[in-house]
Amino acid sequence: MKLPDPDHALSPRTGLTRAHWVATADGLLDAAWRHASPDHAFLDLPGRPSRSGVRSDGLEGYARTFLAAAFRTAHGDDPHNRLERYAAGLTAGTGGQWPAISDVGQPMVESASVALGLRLTKPWLWDELPEETQDRAEAWLRGSLRHVPAANNWYFFPYTVASFLENAGRGDDETRRAKQRAMELLQGWYVGDGWYSDGDGRAFDHYNGWALHLYPALDAHLDGRPVTTHLREHLKSFHLLFGADGAPLYFGRSLTYRFAAASAVALGAVTGETPLSPGHSRYLISNSLRYFLDRSSLTDGLLSLGWHGPHEASLQPYSGPASPYWASKAFVCLLAGPDHPLWTAVEEVQDEDRTLALPGPGLLVQRHGGVTRLHNHGSDHVRPFEGEYATDDDPLYSRFAYSTSTGPTSKHNVADNHLSLVVRGDRSVRRRIHPLGARDNWAASWHRPVFDANQVVVPGLKVESVTAVWGDQELRVHRIIGAPPGTTAELTGWATDLPSRLVGVRGWTGEKSQTAPQGTAFTTAAHVPTLTADVEGTVTLAAVAVLNGTVEEADWDARVDDLLERTLDAD
Template sequence: MRTLRESLRELDDRLLSPYTGWTRDHWAALADHLLLSARPYASDSHARISFPGAPGGYGSDVDGLEGFARTFLAAGFRVAGEGGRDPLGLMDWYAQGLAAGTDPRSPERWVRLDEHDQAKVEAASIALVLHLTRPWLWDRLTPLVQEQVVAYLTPAIGSGYPPINWIWFQIIVEQFLASVGGPCSAKDIDEGLALTDGFVRENGWYADGSERSYDHYVGWALHFYPLMWTEMAAGDPVADTRRAAYLERLGPFLHDAVHLVGADGSPLIQGRSLTYRFAAAAPFWMGARAGTPSPGPGLLRRAASGIARHFAEHGAPDEDGVLTLGWHHAWRPIAQSYSGPGSPYWAAKGLFGLSLPAGHPVWTAVEEPLPVESGDYQLAVRAPGWLVSGTRSDGVVRVVNHGTDHSHPGTNLTDSPLYARFGYSTATSPLLAGENSAEPFDQSVVILDEGGRPSHRTGFETTFTGRLPSGTLVGASRWQAHWVAPDAGQPDHGSGRSGTPRLGPWLEAISAVRGPWELRLVRVSAAAVPSSPLPIDAASVGVPGGPLPIGAEPAGVPGGPLSTGAAAVPGGPLRIGGWPLPADHDGPALDGPGREGREVAWNGALRSQLVPGPGLETSGVLQAPDSAPLAAWTLVPWCATTAPAQPGTWYDVAIYLGAQDPADPPALTWDGTETARVIWPDGTEDHLDTAEATALS
């Protein structure tokens, strides 16, 4: 029997799609395969689809609802794009599930919105599909089932939703209710829209709430739902006016987003809910549906098809046609505590392009190359504080992070490996399991305490993000090193954890990025740190280790309130971690070519290297088993001081990720005490004013 991968390859069209081979037929085949493979796991009435695997953190009742609602997305997109043509009988099949799931007397009834908050998420998917397929599903339901559906969705009205992307779930549900003559609160919608206006950041980006939370939700939720809502509310002057603003933001965001896809189609491996996989394609399809003038349809399809093809080629879905909790293959640690076996089917968001008919320009335009396939680039994305570097020779996209930590400036949380690392890429994953997931190692700058435990940086302050005249990118941040004893019983939602903090010295870091190299400068502040414990100023920091209250000003200057907020830890050795390289083996992968004075990890395709500068006397390569989803081992070069770091001294390390064996790293000299002179391997010369980069604006 042919595998899905083999079947899809037989459909390749290299004239229309010279980069991926994928056409609309591939996407339709993938959707049909997922939908038909899900049916054996459905209950008798089809109301619940319970995929194999241990229950998620919310229990099997929620898991079954997720399985229905998320595959329902795929069914709805499939039929909507075909104008109602439905050879698989998808609408009839899901209509049975709707009838039973919304029937309060049915043994297979769904968890209600007023029984579990997760039902609020799934209700939005159900409402969205009922809108998209109205002539072929809603209009054919019996009056009784229509009444049941309205009754099931009605608890959304006046209910509390977290002030993040979830607000859009309430808006979508209530807008659908209004469209079918059901109850609706204009107040809820108006207040929700006003709240989401507060998520807007520069150049088309949104934050997921008030925190510095930037991840794939920006595209698959915060750009997706506003434009879908304007379709649902078309003709309303408020919706029509807002649509223009939403479109104006989408174009610049998509410009940045296509720069974050690797040549192999991998999306950036950063942020929570990574197990949703090719849901990352959703914003590109939304750009096509909304008609953004740029990027063009050929590039949008190239990005979306590359992402889906990447996973199909690497075993997702699996041999049973199931999307497991994992990345390429099943790997449970990638999931958050809210994830169950039905959760990965949020990937159906990535099938949104199927809602567009075969004659749409996004399907008929010839594929255009991704930016990383066209040449090398350096892109500063100011909202998330990312320095983005793509290199054509290896197709890798790298992000150096000085602006994202899923928190506020001045907090004392543990670092989330998904948000607070210094670097993310399309070819590497942070360490997500094992001891080094909770204690930063890869892509980190830490002070080691008396017990050898690394400090955290969440709550840092961004001081600079930009580009030099040469095109070199520069970013900088500073933070107070802190160690946290996490409070027990906290769910894992992908962000850092609160607890009892101990505070150490302040650290400053500057990154200069060009091509596959980052030159990282690190300094321990000479500011004094109290030597005895002092009481925590709860008014300044909210709760110990917790986020600042919304609207509060951060207390985060060297020697300020946070410096006196907990027991002080004296400065210890400084350690810097490099790129976490996936490898099939531990020892043999270290046998790649290296040069004296460097730490090299090599997996046969890519190299992760460190070239430490003066004062970083010790170094090595961490070999971490089963700690990331890409391979059995992850190799992390590192370097450190052997004694406590000297305050006021700039330490430097050149950090590399790429396919080539680079002959020379960036060369650093100092013009005085605050200006660094850098000569890059391509001959470019830059001058970095460290005082300017580390000064708060």
């Protein structure tokens, strides 16, 4: 990809300016359009097909690249005449080529990108279409309003379709109901600290920024209305979830969207709903973009299915060849014109160490030495209908900690940052997480260990856990209640290519290192430090974990007692 020379006067750290973002969008679009169908209705990118099938995947290629093109041309600048090609694709696609929108079907997802793209380019694309073509496009889009979304951020796909139809003078009771329904659900999903659960339950991840905030906040901004999501509050914590190298926190699903994680920061700058300075906002988004461009995320100019390069474990069953192009959402930054402070302010770097507790979602942010760690005592991705004892382990949500420099191990390998109990040969997983609070430098939770289908739960067995941090040190305390005779406890630390440290403080009697042959998104193979102990009844176990560095000499045993008194034993 050909980029302009870096500008280190305006952007001392990254060298990137608005011109680099424009050039990146152009490069991604040029590469993707080499795979367009003759009628331009599909962009059939190479790679493994998704479970939705190749026609849906081709629509995804059209829709997600259209979103990037729309942000790129939203000020009327279309030097490559891309909108003409997207108009032809829309005509053919809604004329019978695209798959129909159905209940919980992938075309519903893509309808939002099509609708938002049409809204952003309305004077140059939609308004130039024959009325007959507009009618057919409306009929296809309205399928999103008349079918059932998945019970999470998907409600903002019909919301976005409805917003475009209203903007195009085609609103009615159906569009108003779709928008009202989504906003009512969003209010119910709010837990505080600027964070929403992605649907009922406790699923906190990057969908907060690139969906739950982005769609309604951008709609309000384009309409000239006040932003009513808690975007400003969200960015107070979210901006910490990037490493000094630009890596977003590796946490939650759909991480192949890569620098889409920066879209919330860009959206805040564009709408003015941000606590961050323009220079700091640009540093965060450009540093994230540079992180991936410098780490083999492109194959033949295309975003690959993975993290750095291709990485199967980063994917979900719904991931298809064009899925990574939700990264297009980061180009929302281009809605800020060349004279906007986001682009004219000198880049401002803020990488200082910091700890922040988030009691709403039950998370603890630990930023030290350029790496951000997130200690998870509140996010589990368990849906209410799945019940207390769902047994499917989800590495992207169930681990006790995540970071910007390590990825969780595969569910087929030893679990990192995990406490498991082994009872009569069955190993437990952590699913439903019940937060107990987060304050200052600690966060706490409890869960009932869940075993496989032959032994779903041990009556009375419960684990209370608390994590406290000082600098780069992590004190992890687990109180096991009701362990039957013969139970073995196993605690693991960070999965890295170089050994991280996990040192027993109380109760642990064994120590070993395990390997994760499938590695993580950051390394092809990983070592996982492990502590073991035989437990029975009620037992308190404690250890100190360090990702990079050594364990400090301190009275850790006394810190355990103090921590328990302030958290699990507090009145």
